[in-house]
Amino acid sequence: MSKAVDLDQLATVIGEFPFAFLVSVAEDASPHVLSVLPRFESGTLVVDGVGRHTQANVGASGRATLVWPPTDPADFSLIVDGAATCDGSTLHIEPTSGIYHRPAVDADGTRTGSDCAPISSPTP
Numbered sequence: 001m002s003k004a005v006d007l008d009q010l011a012t013v014i015g016e017f018p019f020a021f022l023v024s025v026a027e028d029a030s031p032h033v034l035s036v037l038p039r040f041e042s043g044t045l046v047v048d049g050v051g052r053h054t055q056a057n058v059g060a061s062g063r064a065t066l067v068w069p070p071t072d073p074a075d076f077s078l079i080v081d082g083a084a085t086c087d088g089s090t091l092h093i094e095p096t097s098g099i100y101h102r103p104a105v106d107a108d109g110t111r112t113g114s115d116c117a118p119i120s121s122p123t124p
Helices: 005-017 052-061
Strands: 018-025 032-036 039-041 043-048 063-068 075-087 090-105 112-120
Touching: 005 039, 005 075, 018 052, 032 052, 052 063, 052 075, 063 090
Parallel strands: none
Antiparallel strands: 018 032, 018 063, 039 043, 043 090, 063 075, 075 090, 090 112
16 A cells, blocks of 8 residues: 655654665575665665665666554554665655555454555655
8 A cells, every 4th residue: 555755754754763674686686784874865765884685776777665663563664665766875866656554453463454545645
């Protein structure tokens, strides 16, 4: 359930999370994950200090995903996909979609599906 990203809101929302995971995918489809500190500049998410694996993955695919985990398991994660480019070790991601996501659970705590909300809705 991805919805268009409201860029004005995204700049505010990412300030609610202490860090994110950057996910890129190699040509052989293997994932590469880093813990990062993205910032929002002029409609673009910027990540400094990415290494050669991320640079190669983004160079081949032109895509990246950022996942901000919640500080409390009952809260939502923020997931943002985007078109990506690297300028040396600096990654630029132009957001294309984003959602809040968390597992839906029953009274016993068993996962029953997903509980998603568009990023353009108020912070859950």
